[in-house]
Amino acid sequence: TLFESHLTYCITVWGKCSLVNTIKIWVTQKKCVRVLFGDKQAYLDKFKTCVRARPYPYQTLGQEFFELEPSKPLFKKHNIMMFRNLYTYHMYMEAFKILKFRLPM
Secondary structure: OHHHHHHHOOHHHHOOOOHHHHHHHHHHHHHHHHHHHOOHHHHHHHOOOOHHHOOHHHOOOOHHHHOOOOOHHHHHHOOOOOHHHHHHHHHHHHHHHHHHHOOOO
């Protein structure tokens, strides 16, 4: 809730910023969702031992070590809207308010 309130503050104004900034915001949102709702045990198992404690063939870390947990199931499970969807939702709500109540706010 804390992160979402910061994300949606004036989203109708700045939500249509450049693609580079939009991707940065979206990646940050995904990181926050992984931190809050991700699989903590799988994350801790990656860093349980140092390199010196691993057997020699397992000291080099493969691609599976650096793969991130998919965030889309976490968004669906906890009913969190992605950044693009939040922007669209708030734009439609502003349009509805203007058409229905003749008020911009």
